[in-house]
Amino acid sequence: MFGLVPAFTAAGFFSPHPALLAFSAEPLAHLSSLDIAVIAIYFAMVLWIGFYLKGRSNTSEEFFMAGREMTAWIAGLSFVSANLGSLELMGWAGSAYQYGILATHWYWVGAIPAMLFLGLVMMPFYYVSKTHSVPGYLNLRYGEHARILAAFSFALEMILMSGVNMFAMAVVMKVVLGWDITFSILVSAAAVTLYVALGGLRSAIFNEVLQFVLIWGGALLVPILGMIQAGGIGGLKTKIIANMHSDSYFHLWRDTGSFAANPMGVHWTGIVFGLGFAISFGYWTTDFLVVQRVLAARNLRAARMAPIIGSFFKMAVPFIVILPGLLGLVLLQNPDGSRRQLVGEDVVAACSVASATGKVEDPAACSGAMTSKTNLSAEAQQKVLSGAGGMELHSYNQALPLMMVRYLGPGLLGLGITALIAGFMSGMAGNISAFSTVWTYDIYKPLINKKGSDSHYVAVGRMAIVIGVGVSIGAGYLVQHAHGIMDYVQALFSIFIAPLLATILLGMFWKRATRIAGFLGLLFGIVFSVSLFVWVHINPAKLAYVALSPDAKPMAENVFRALWACLFTAIVIFLVSMFTKPRPVEELDGLVYGATVLPKEESVPFYKNEWVWAGLVVVIFAALNILFW
């Protein structure tokens, strides 16, 4: 879920990039009637589910919490699916193309430990406190101010994320099918609005499980067929080493001893502490988008099992995301048989083709961008400039769609496109349903109308979904001016999530943390994080200070900024707590470790015990990291 490189320019947060949408080249594929039928059936199904569940979403508990009756499997699949949005499918395939298997860190060390921690350690406090949201927990632990601050920052993040999802989907549809971007955004937004507004969280969860199955059904063929064509893992390795003259693409840890030794420009300390702790724990344990799915579980054991079940699937996702990116490195070809090299979106924009002439609009800018930012041969550059058929440039983010078009014929292509749409819609529905809950419970109810009826709050929630989607559409159009789809989102995670993590962890595991300390820690943590972000983007040379090395690349900035923001927040909370009066321990029952008596769970056979399954996850996780060391 985590995005990549924050690439806002020093000139401003949203540097104008008018050519980003200038995909005037022919679409990659033309859908057959069978493909269109596959997509249409999917839309009909998700809407049917929304209408079917409308009658079961009448109370606020049903609408916002799905009645708290989800099984561990459904909550677990929904937990992963809500995260499996557009950024996952396209962005990380593109990242794998750029950085190799290092991108897998965002799935393994950047997810699995945090998911287990959520299930085994944190879930009891969220669940026992009966909170409706993460800001709601902050209210119980630290008071109203912390809740409001977290709620507003979360709501902003969700709206922007939703916009990113919409834009990503629209770009895919534009590139692959030639669909108009506005048409794609409006259709997907209308469908998600309808089924989430009708059936609430239950409908979102229901559809997320469906979408999860479709994503696998549609995307799994690409790595299978790609591996057959590449000659298995041995053939893939041989071809990548021959093309890239480096075997770093196959090592998770070996080359992370220095920033300069790996294509991503990160150090293992940043991966372990910044990504593996600050970003990952921040996202998986405090981001309400995913936590909400687990809170909907029918009992505490199901709530604890859900993230553990989810972690098995999370470990498998690189197979349909990272592997296609790696395969794209060696299998994608130009019409003349040469290897197709993908490039950054800024280069694609610089080389946009005029639809009237079929030639590059600004040859000088295009030539400059290709020379300075790619390693395309002179011959290939000349073909791009001359507008030779099929030689137009494609960005890293298009690696997965390009691979789909390569292998999927009629029907299967429709299924693959449906998988992408499903991914986008599940991510967007997750954002919107979480936004609706936080808006209603943590902003509207405490600040605007404390005494509304239950049905009134359900109506407010439905209205929030409609308005939230509208604002997201605006955000989606803003994103198109940013420099790469994923760039923009990663900054949000490290700005908001890392301070929130420190605030919640100290609140949950340190009885001494005081109300005012929690609020000030969160506030100053966000300010500190924003300051680091702005500092580096005003002067990129300062990255060397944030990431502790002059060799650090933008990716390193995200993980280190998150780490520093988390530590800064923790220090503020600690210092303020030491000078302010703590709450009586009896007030912390159900909220803090050491002050809470957790309910006894009934004894179950070993194969239903969450600790047994968590142990198995740990073994597989360790084996994978050793195997791809």
Added chain:
Amino acid sequence: MHGSGIPIWFFIGVLLLIYGSMILGYGVYEWVDVAYYGGQYPAGVQLTSLHTPVWWGGILTALGLLYVLKFRPGQAKK
């Protein structure tokens, strides 16, 4: 999510069954068309000799059928 309504797995089964049947049907048509009637595989698609729509459509159909039968309304575990 069983409750009193239709289980989610039933919906999934229905969708897989529909998709699997469509893709399998097309795959068989394509295979026969190419083998006996001089048809051609879709331009640009790789590894067509593996007849992917046939076996992938078959897998989806089988899974869909299994889920539809196992989780059809009235049969799911409460």
